[in-house]
Amino acid sequence: MAEWLTVAMPKGRIFEEALELLRKAGYNLPAEFDDSRKLIIDVPEENMRFILAKPMDVPTYVEHGVADVGVAGKDTMIEEERVVYEVLDLQISECYLAVAGLPNYEKRDINPKVASKYPNLATQYFKEQGEQVEIIKLNGSIELAPLIGLADRIVDIVSTGRTLKENGLVELETIVPITSRLIVNPVSYRMKDERIDEMVERLSRVIEGEEA
Ligand SMILES: Nc1ncnc2c1ncn2[C@@H]1O[C@H](COP(=O)(O)OP(=O)(O)OP(=O)(O)O)[C@@H](O)[C@H]1O
Ligand SMILES: O=P(O)(O)OC[C@H]1O[C@H](OP(=O)(O)OP(=O)(O)O)[C@H](O)[C@@H]1O
Known part of the structure; x- marks a missing residue:
């Protein structure tokens, strides 16, 4: 059984594009994501928990380790200077x-x-x-x-x-120039490396496919 992964998602304009990317990468995310005011959405089939944060706060949740990974605009990364790994350019919200x-x-x-x-x-x-x-x-x-x-x-x-x-x-x-990035908590990257690497691979395949 894969361990749980907590993902910090930015509300607002990045949300839909990020959601689409995750779905294209094969994550089965229920319709609840499209029409809900909930701030925590658990997806047991994927062993994933999503927290919906203000875009500027995503790096804070990831730095503190309450989220393992997150989606953040490069602008927020530069502004916030949080200690997180930036592992993938998602090429959305350009x-x-x-x-x-x-x-x-x-x-x-x-x-x-x-x-x-x-x-x-x-x-x-x-x-x-x-x-x-x-x-x-x-x-x-x-x-x-x-x-x-x-x-x-x-x-x-x-x-x-x-x-x-x-x-x-x-x-x-x-x-x-600004795009959204996948960011990772450094401790999570050590403890949950397989899950995170798999996520990066799956998302990369979608991004590269869309580039081609
Ligand atoms: N006009 C835009 N077009 C594309 N991407 C944008 C645009 N404005 C902002 N972004 C990107 O989307 C991210 C989130 O923007 P959004 O406007 O949803 O959040 P926000 O400005 O924090 O919202 P709020 O109005 O709730 O404070 C930004 O950090 C940036 O990376
Ligand atoms: O070049 P454009 O396509 O016009 O987009 C740029 C605008 O989008 C963002 O504002 P947002 O809509 O987030 O509103 P805000 O002023 O409340 O931040 C940004 O701060 C600009 O004002």
């Missing part, structure tokens, strides 16, 4: 991080402000650029900040570019 601002944006030396949901990542990025900025942490609707004068630039996710365009903002710099 987007990128960028600096954006108003079209007439001009670099200012005095008190430049940048709004972002990613304060650590943004701080690191501007440090690398040799620019000193004040980071203002917001939790969403980041594009509002330059429109109402809270900040002169933002660091945020861009996917289709629609949110920037519809709010009259332009991309100023591209920071890093």
